[in-house]
């Protein structure tokens with residue numbers, strides 16, 4: 140299990156995460172929602188070790204180094220110039236000292252032109268390539284920052300089904316999304332972050348309540364203001 144305990148992160152005087160705790164169990168999908176700037180990406184970056192200076196603890200309860208068996212989909216994946224999609228995949232595997240596998244089977248699903256330069260891909264194709272690089276590596280845990288963002292309708296549906304199947308096979312998946320339906324349709328639990336604090340953890344049985352709570356706070360905080368404007 141991946142465990143975040145009392146995570147606190149500040150950029151200078153600006154505290155971005157306030158004592159955030161959450162767990163990611165094998166065989167579960169854990170969704171993370173929150174407004175722009177709530178701290179979701181910062182939380183994922185701390186968990187994966189891309190941010191080093193923070194308070195609290197982040198660990199795999201089995202004691203294994205988290206990155207050895209965890210893959211990260213960054214919010215904006217980076218691709219080196221002049222690397223084809225195929226070379227990017229090979230690079231990802233070699234960097235992790237993993238055997239080169241045949242990408243053809245997975246790519247029959249995602250249909251990427253692997254012999255074109257990745258930097259010439261559209262935004263959605265780049266997202267698919269970064270996902271493909273994770274899928275071929277059989278990670279125990281996946282940390283996915285906005286995986287649905289930029290994907291076409293078919294790829295969105297496909298990704299939801301892939302995530303469910305990976306979960307059923309034992310993979311633990313932590314993902315962010317601004318598309319509530321994508322989370323409620325796939326996740327086993329959802330954590331709501333507000334201003335860098337955990338507002339509440341919702342088990343699947345309470346997802347109906349979650350939508351109502353989000354709507355209520357929108358009505359309370361924003362719709363009154365809108366009434367004054369329009």
Ligand SMILES: Nc1ncnc2c1ncn2[C@@H]1O[C@H](COP(=O)(O)OP(=O)(O)OP(=O)(O)O)[C@@H](O)[C@H]1O
Nearest residue numbers: 150153155173174175176177178179180181182214
């Ligand atoms: N490198 C940085 N230096 C200073 N402040 C930062 C840095 N990275 C993030 N922040 C601040 O931390 C806060 C949380 O940002 P973060 O990107 O984690 O939010 P988010 O919930 O992922 O937002 P979004 O939904 O827009 O992706 C924001 O106020 C942001 O300005």
